[in-house]
Amino acid sequence: MEQLIYLDNAATTAVAPEVLEAMLPFFCEHYGNPSAIYSFASESKAAVDKARTVIANAIGAKNEEIYFTAGGSESDNWALKATAEAYASKGKHIITTKIEHHAILHTAQWLEQNGYEVTYLDVDADGRVNPADVEAAIRPDTILISVMAANNEIGTIEPLKEIGAIAKAHSVLFHTDAVQAFGHIPLDVDEMGIDMLSASGHKINGPKGIGFLYIRRGVKIRNFVHGGAQERNRRAGTHNVPGIVGMGKATELAIANMKETAEYETQLRDYLISRVLEEIPHAVLHGSKEYRLPNNANFGFRFIEGESMLILLDQNGICASSGSACTSGSLDPSHVLLAIGIPHERAHGSLRITISRETTREQIDFTIENLKKIIVRLRSMSPLYEDYVKKNA
Amino acid sequence: MYSEKVMDHFNNPRNVGEMENPSGVGTVGNAKCGDIMRMYLDIDDQGVIQEAKFKTFGCGAAVATSSMATELVKGKTVQEAMTVTNRAVMEALDGLPPVKVHCSLLAEEAIHAALWDYSEKTGTQIEGLQKPVNDIGEKEEAPEEEY
Numbered sequence: 001m002e003q004l005i006y007l008d009n010a011a012t013t014a015v016a017p018e019v020l021e022a023m024l025p026f027f028c029e030h031y032g033n034p035s036a037i038y039s040f041a042s043e044s045k046a047a048v049d050k051a052r053t054v055i056a057n058a059i060g061a062k063n064e065e066i067y068f069t070a071g072g073s074e075s076d077n078w079a080l081k082a083t084a085e086a087y088a089s090k091g092k093h094i095i096t097t098k099i100e101h102h103a104i105l106h107t108a109q110w111l112e113q114n115g116y117e118v119t120y121l122d123v124d125a126d127g128r129v130n131p132a133d134v135e136a137a138i139r140p141d142t143i144l145i146s147v148m149a150a151n152n153e154i155g156t157i158e159p160l161k162e163i164g165a166i167a168k169a170h171s172v173l174f175h176t177d178a179v180q181a182f183g184h185i186p187l188d189v190d191e192m193g194i195d196m197l198s199a200s201g202h203k204i205n206g207p208k209g210i211g212f213l214y215i216r217r218g219v220k221i222r223n224f225v226h227g228g229a230q231e232r233n234r235r236a237g238t239h240n241v242p243g244i245v246g247m248g249k250a251t252e253l254a255i256a257n258m259k260e261t262a263e264y265e266t267q268l269r270d271y272l273i274s275r276v277l278e279e280i281p282h283a284v285l286h287g288s289k290e291y292r293l294p295n296n297a298n299f300g301f302r303f304i305e306g307e308s309m310l311i312l313l314d315q316n317g318i319c320a321s322s323g324s325a326c327t328s329g330s331l332d333p334s335h336v337l338l339a340i341g342i343p344h345e346r347a348h349g350s351l352r353i354t355i356s357r358e359t360t361r362e363q364i365d366f367t368i369e370n371l372k373k374i375i376v377r378l379r380s381m382s383p384l385y386e387d388y389v390k391k392n393a
Numbered sequence: 394m395y396s397e398k399v400m401d402h403f404n405n406p407r408n409v410g411e412m413e414n415p416s417g418v419g420t421v422g423n424a425k426c427g428d429i430m431r432m433y434l435d436i437d438d439q440g441v442i443q444e445a446k447f448k449t450f451g452c453g454a455a456v457a458t459s460s461m462a463t464e465l466v467k468g469k470t471v472q473e474a475m476t477v478t479n480r481a482v483m484e485a486l487d488g489l490p491p492v493k494v495h496c497s498l499l500a501e502e503a504i505h506a507a508l509w510d511y512s513e514k515t516g517t518q519i520e521g522l523q524k525p526v527n528d529i530g531e532k533e534e535a536p537e538e539e540y
Contacts, residue, residue, distance in 0.1 A: 345424030
């Protein structure tokens with residue numbers, strides 16, 4: 001298979017050539033530690049400052065509110081654990097949702113084991129959180145609301161602005177995991193009432209191992225990594241200068257091309273969705289039609305299992321992902337699909353396709369043709385399909 | 394992550410299909426866990442398995458273990474078929490990743506379920522055979538919804 005069709009851009013993306021080019025001088029040439037005094041380090045320091053400004057501008061924040069981290073998971077861990085600690089005297093209740101990424105869910109569970117109470121909100125069949133449910137869950141001891149900006153599996157975009165307004169009205173902090181949304185859809189921390197925001201570089205054609213946490217000025221938050229005085233004493237560790245530069249460049253490109261990219265992806269995504277639903281029997285779209293990330297499609301195919309589908313797609317050079325248990329290393333299928341009411345057996349047959357601006361219509365056509373054959377083949381082997389055919393004969 | 398043999402049996406599964414009037418048929422597994430295997434056996438008057446067929450809903454390992462299990466039981470007597478354990482299936486496939494070991498257990502159960510059906514129908518005693526757990530979870534499914 002000489003051709004690679006990469007349709008797993010929610011997992012990670014290729015580093016853009018411009019991003020790599022921007023990063024390269026900071027490995028061997030300008031390798032100075034930005035914290036150093038000598039002038040040799042000034043290039044590194046300036047590059048970190050510049051990236052910070054680009055990122056701050058991208059979400060309507062101030063430079064000093066951007067804290068670089070090693071990625072989305074660290075940002076999520078930091079936001080939850082450090083807020084919980086800093087506000088423990090006010091209360092020990094946190095509100096989040098059932099469809100968060102594990103970086104939030106497992107951190108919340110850890111907090112539960114350490115004396116905090118967590119409310120996990122339900123979502124509707126599209127995966128949307130009802131802002132009224134958020135409001136109803138607020139208690140006098142609630143210290144934090146954490147709702148993702150957009151879901152990584154089904155691409156559903158959450159009503160951040162409404163939730164932010166509710167959080168503000170009740171004086172509760174509002175954190176959003178924007179790992180899938182940052183650089184893909186417009187985000188503005190003031191307009192949306194966001195107090196903390198997590199994002200990652202490698203989801204937007206930046207490098208892996210770099211991310212940031214936006215922390216609104218005035219929010220009490222303890223430092224998470226102890227050590228040196230980097231990041232205003234809140235996140236120790238020598239700056240990952242090439243990573244920060246790469247994240248800055250990736251952000252600059254994502255913001256400059258956002259409208260155009262979103263239009264292109266949305267059109268291709270909708271073409272994919274309509275062809276799959278029309279041409280493949282017993283197929284459904286998971287997630288919202290209206291509030292959906294431009295690059296995400298998530299399907300359910302009855303009577304078949306996701307991992308088998310992925311292996312056969314892979315043999316045709318197509319990279320995609322599934323919410324099947326077999327791909328998660330546990331016996332449970334995706335918690336997101338279960339939360340939107342998809343039964344276990346159907347959740348096993350899910351397929352997530354996440355495109356990019358590099359994805360072509362020809363690649364999508366090739367994928368659909370392969371998918372059709374694969375599904376016919378797997379159904380011909382499926383006892384569930386056999387039963388269905390016999391029942392409806 | 395899979396051995397070449399597993400991939401071979403996944404890509405070219407042996408004995409996929411259904412059987413009219415099988416001597417024994419059994420379905421095991423649970424759609425909730427993501428694996429269901431159905432095995433059909435054609436057994437002659439001497440108690441020798443002449444033909445084995447399967448259908449499987451499941452991952453690559455589930456398909457491969459079903460395929461291998463049908464290959465291993467063919468030509469064996471019903472008693473000999475009891476030696477086709479999950480370990481035997483795994484070994485014949487050059488091993489499975491740890492998270493996939495349950496697939497081979499399911500293959501063993503599918504053989505036992507089909508043999509149990511045969512033994513019930515014919516009154517044949519098979520030493521060591523116990524009633525398999527027939528938990529395919531489909532009954533718990535909500536009313537059929539068309540899509």
